[in-house]
Amino acid sequence: MDDKRVPAELTPKLALGLLGHEEFGRVAFVADGLPTIRPLNHVVYEGLILVHTRHTTAFAQAVLAHPGLPVAYQADEIDRHSRLGWSVLVNGTAADVTDSRRTERLGPRVQSWLARPLDTVIAITPQAVSGLRLTMEQ
Template sequence: MYSDDGFRELGRQECLVLLVRAPVGRIVHTRHALPAVLPVTFCLDADSAVLLRTAADSDLARSVDGVVVAFEADEVDARAHSGWSVVVTGRATVVTDPAEHGRLSRTGPRSWVATPRDVFIRIEPELVTGRELVGGRTAYGVDLSL
């Protein structure tokens, strides 16, 4: 990243604060040896882990358990040419402990789709990075604040 490219690097704590504001994010994982991206609802746990909720028999639950994934959320204002993007990279695991599942059923993310049996996926925040786009920047001699 160049120092004058219109972006500002965000610190880990800034990234986590921004994630709390986002209603939807995207999990990036491998499916059939190809990259896959799915929009998901989520929340952060007390330890800053990203929590997702999905059907127990879903492709997502089967494909991410025990592997490293990326999770991305953002907010963009196209008119103001501003926004931010945060990426959390870490190992995903399906929560199997009954007590933990019970706790997350009360405090974790709500699913938009009712399923007869659901699971929670926890993504440990091993690497948290983010960028903020500063609005109204002039690039290549063109004023973007119009």
């Protein structure tokens, strides 16, 4: 394959930094015994990934039923043509933090990609953060 792209591993700190500059990602979790994915908007705040959602969503339901639910969160910025960019993966646990004082003022900053009333703030606590950046060979 004539491909001059070079993958470089990102440090966890750099990976979390890129995630903080992006606002759109996807969460994977297990519901009813099966893996599923949902697109979400997020902010990174004090090392946590905060998402603002609605208590009726599949993700919120799963977290409310299982505080500390294991999740994966992924975001990327890959150019469709050059296929250069980066991808970040976070493994961690999710909990409802809607009533936490710290998130009261943060919640409104996290917009949903769907225009529905949002009432639930979920924090993902990273346990492992990894990432790759794809650049062109020099």
